Amino acid sequence: xxxxxxxxxxxxxxxxxxxxxxxxxxxxxxxxxxxxxxxxxxxxxxxxxxxxxxxxxxxxxxxxxxxxxxxxxxxxxxxxxxxxxxxxxxxxxxxxxxxxxxxxxxxxxxxxxxxxxxxxxxxxxxxxxxxxxxxxxxxxxxxxxxxxxxxxxxxxxxxxxxxxxxxxxxxxxxxxxxxxxxxxxxxxxxxxxxxxxxxxxxxxxxxxxxxxxxxxxxxxxxxxxxxxxxxxxxxxxxxxxxxxxxxxxxxxxxxxxxxxxxxxxxxxxxxxxxxxxxxxxxxxxxxxxxxxxxxxxxxxxxxxxxxxxxxxxxxxxxxxxxxxxxxxxxxxxxxxxxxxxxxxxxxxxxxxxxxxxxxxxxxxxxxxxxxxxxxxxxxxxxxxxxxxxxxxxxxxxxxxxxxxxxxxxxxxxxxxxxxxxxxxxxxxxxxxxxxxxxxxxxxxxxxxxxxxxxxxxxxxxxxxxxxxxxxxxxxxxxxxxxxxxxxxxxxxxxxxxxxxxxxxxxxxxxxxxxxxxxxxxxxx
Numbered sequence: 001x002x003x004x005x006x007x008x009x010x011x012x013x014x015x016x017x018x019x020x021x022x023x024x025x026x027x028x029x030x031x032x033x034x035x036x037x038x039x040x041x042x043x044x045x046x047x048x049x050x051x052x053x054x055x056x057x058x059x060x061x062x063x064x065x066x067x068x069x070x071x072x073x074x075x076x077x078x079x080x081x082x083x084x085x086x087x088x089x090x091x092x093x094x095x096x097x098x099x100x101x102x103x104x105x106x107x108x109x110x111x112x113x114x115x116x117x118x119x120x121x122x123x124x125x126x127x128x129x130x131x132x133x134x135x136x137x138x139x140x141x142x143x144x145x146x147x148x149x150x151x152x153x154x155x156x157x158x159x160x161x162x163x164x165x166x167x168x169x170x171x172x173x174x175x176x177x178x179x180x181x182x183x184x185x186x187x188x189x190x191x192x193x194x195x196x197x198x199x200x201x202x203x204x205x206x207x208x209x210x211x212x213x214x215x216x217x218x219x220x221x222x223x224x225x226x227x228x229x230x231x232x233x234x235x236x237x238x239x240x241x242x243x244x245x246x247x248x249x250x251x252x253x254x255x256x257x258x259x260x261x262x263x264x265x266x267x268x269x270x271x272x273x274x275x276x277x278x279x280x281x282x283x284x285x286x287x288x289x290x291x292x293x294x295x296x297x298x299x300x301x302x303x304x305x306x307x308x309x310x311x312x313x314x315x316x317x318x319x320x321x322x323x324x325x326x327x328x329x330x331x332x333x334x335x336x337x338x339x340x341x342x343x344x345x346x347x348x349x350x351x352x353x354x355x356x357x358x359x360x361x362x363x364x365x366x367x368x369x370x371x372x373x374x375x376x377x378x379x380x381x382x383x384x385x386x387x388x389x390x391x392x393x394x395x396x397x398x399x400x401x402x403x404x405x406x407x408x409x410x411x412x413x414x415x416x417x418x419x420x421x422x423x424x425x426x427x428x429x430x431x432x433x434x435x436x437x438x439x440x441x442x443x444x445x446x447x448x449x450x451x452x453x454x455x456x457x458x459x460x461x462x463x464x465x466x467x468x469x470x471x472x473x474x475x476x477x478x479x480x481x482x483x484x485x486x487x488x489x490x491x492x493x494x495x496x497x498x499x500x501x502x503x504x505x506x507x508x509x510x511x512x513x514x515x516x517x518x519x520x521x522x523x524x
Contacts, residue, residue, distance in 0.1 A: 039285060039304040044068055046286055046305035048273050048320070051136020052508045053490030054311030055251035058259035058267075059177075060515040066523055067264040069303070070256075071288055073272040073312075074098070074133030075115050079246045079253075083231065086117065086242030090361075090388050096241050098132040099295050105129065105240055106387075107454065115270065115293045117241055121315050121464075123421025126343060126408070128315055128464035134269050135252030136313065137491075137504070140240060142365040143248050145180045145214040145505040146381070147171060149373060152403070152499035153506075158471035161510065170509035177258075178249045178508070180214040183367040187219060188212075190226050192235040192363035198356070199384040199396060200368055206445035208370045208438065213383070214505075215365055216249035236361035237388040248365075274300075276308065276320050277329035283485060284308040307485040307523075310468075314341065314491040318410045318467030319419040321480070321488075326412035332482040336473035338410045341421070342496020344463035344503060345380070345402030345431035348453050351439055352395035355447035362386040362396070370438060373500065377434040378402050381500040397453060398439060401463070402431030407496045410467050425459070463503050465494035470510070477514040485522075489514060 044067035047054050054070055061068045077085050087095040089106055094114035096103045103109045104120040104127075117139050121128040131137035148156075150163050188196060203210045217234070224230045230245050232238070239248065246253070259265035271288045279285045283306040290299040310317040322338045324330040364386025373379040385397035408423035439450040470478060470493040478493055480486040489511045491503060498506040 039279075039302040042069055042303055042305040044305070045307040045309055046071065046284070046303055047309045047311055048276075048286065049136060049310070049312035049317070049490065050134050050252065050256055050267060051131060051311065051313060051490065052138055052251050052255075052504060053313075053511045054136065054309070055138075055255035055259070056508060056511045057309050057311055057489050057515060058265045059255040060512070060519060061523075062259040062262040062264040064519050064523065065264070066519075068259070068266075068309075069305070070265065070267045071271040071273055071286070071303075072134050072136075072267060072269050073291075074117070074136075074269065075293055076134045076252075076267075076269050077117065077139060077242060079244065083244040085244050088233075088388075089238045089240050090236075092241065098130075113295060115291070115295065120460075121421065123408070124423050125425045125459055126421065126423040127460045128343075128421065129460060129462045130313055130315055130464065134267060135250045135256070138249075138251035139242050141504050142239065142502070143215040143217045144366055144383070144502040145175070145178070145216055146369075146501035147505060148499045148501040149379075152373075152379060156495050156497055156499050158476055160471065160476035161513070165513070166506075166509055170513045171505060173512045174505060174508040177254050178216045178251075180216050180505075181219065182212040182214060184219050187222060187226065187363075188367065190235075190363065192226060192232075192359070192361075193367070195359050195362035195386065195396060196368050196384050198354075198358065202442050202446045203370050206441045208372055208441065210368055210370055212368055213366060215367065216504075217365065218247045218249065221245050221247035232361070234365060235363045237364045237386040238361070239365050271301075273312070273316075273320065275327075275329070276310075276324050278483065279304055282306065307487070309487045309489055310492070311488075311490045314464040314467050314494070315410070315421070317488050317490055317492040321468060322410050322412055322419050326414070330483065334473045334481045337468055337480075339407065339467070340469035340472060340496050341408045341410055341423075341464070341466040342404040342494075343423070343428060343461035344465055344497050345378070345404050345428065345499070346400065346461045346463050347402070347428065347432045347435045348385070348397065348399045348460070349436065349439065350395050350397055350451045350453055351442060351448040352393065352451045353447065353449050354394045354396070356394070357392055358394050358396065360392045361388045366399070371500070372434070372438050375434045375437065377437055378430040379500050380431060380434040380438065382435055382438050395451070398435070399462075400431065400435035400438075401498075401500050401502065402434050403499055404428060404496050405430050407466065463498075465491050465498065465503055466496040468492040469495050477517050478511075479518070479522075487514075487518065 098119035
């Protein structure tokens with residue numbers, strides 16, 4: 001593979017650009033643990049992470065005839081004929097959490113430490129809920145594919161990201177790989193979706209505008225759940241930890257599978273990246289721990305690659321860069337690295353005491369939303385968070401997405417020797433107030449009260465975004481400022497929000513857009 005940026009800069013100029021030399025290479029192995037072995041030499045790009053961004057990157061590289069190696073910290077989760085790959089929200093076990101002794105979603109349960117599908121990254125006044133495994137966040141997202149409205153998108157993103165092109169080219173390009181559709185009428189009419197119909201009815205009585213979501217879900221498989229041919233998962237609101245029947249469209253079974261089928265992409269699961277640095281010989285050095293499913297470190301390989309794509313998600317892509325800067329490995333990283341972090345204006349609460357019977361297990365994933373873009377406090381989207389309660393509590397979960405009043409950051413704490421997530425609750429005040437006001441309108445028109453979410457607090461987010469914001473810490477395509485051949489292609493590029501929308505579709509569309517420029521310009 002010939003990389004034009006290396007050819008243009010020349011070897012001496014490139015070494016000056018990385019400005020690190022041998023000392024920086026040694027910094028890759030500065031953490032506690034076994035000494036690193038000699039580097040594994042790669043003649044192709046290395047990708048860290050296999051979620052939406054990593055899987056799309058691997059696929060587009062392969063489509064261009066370029067090989068790649070993908071390092072993924074989690075294990076593979078293969079759908080089996082026995083339909084026992086993932087655990088249930090109703091009966092969680094060790095598969096639910098990434099090396100934790102308790103689950104992080106719903107009512108907390110004690111479990112054994114294991115390489116499960118959900119990590120909770122705790123920060124000041126907030127916890128970020130993150131996917132772990134081959135497929136990343138696509139394993140545990142709800143399948144919701146939502147686009148921000150034009151005015152909010154254009155206010156949040158750099159002008160180089162043309163909204164018209166997003167609608168005409170990049171969102172459809174994602175949908176071609178991960179087909180999206182509304183819930184079919186016959187499914188919505190089924191008793192399992194009575195709670196969704198009640199949500200829509202209450203919104204109508206309150207004079208609030210509603211929409212049916214686009215979802216990346218195979219509804220024919222959901223119909224087999226409704227007939228009893230398959231065990232109830234989606235139709236019982238039990239989809240958070242993964243769906244065993246394959247109905248959820250995931251990045252690992254679409255984009256990444258297509259990349260692997262070419263023979264040009266090798267995925268290495270249970271490889272947890274510890275540190276990155278420029279290589280004095282050109283390209284980048286990456287140090288990883290090879291772990292087993294109980295977390296025991298089996299080896300600590302180093303990789304040398306001519307180009308590096310960070311696709312480990314908002315928290316971990318940002319963390320790797322913040323730590324590289326703090327250790328002196330990447331001193332010219334922009335001060336913007338670590339900044340612009342947000343929770344997508346997310347607030348999750350319940351309406352309870354509704355005065356009517358509500359199904360104990362509510363059909364999902366979330367199929368309907370209230371789009372209150374004219375909310376006088378802040379525009380917001382409120383979804384019916386279909387859930388597996390297991391008992392008739394007369395309540396509904398209402399997750400919302402809005403705007404942020406400010407942003408947080410990820411920064412290095414030298415005394416504690418770790419990267420910390422800093423968040424001021426005031427940054428989310430308007431989003432909370434706007435969504436609670438929608439709940440109050442619903443309650444005034446029908447019955448009910450707003451209540452805190454059982455088992456989780458308002459200080460958790462399923463939508464961690466930002467940290468390496470596009471157009472601020474990178475150029476307009478995710479090239480990291482000051483370090484040729486280093487790219488970020490995931491939720492870290494978002495400006496703390498994908499306003500009033502779940503982020504999966506927008507992240508994926510922007511990565512598709514970025515690669516369509518990066519590949520012809522930077523790789524021959």
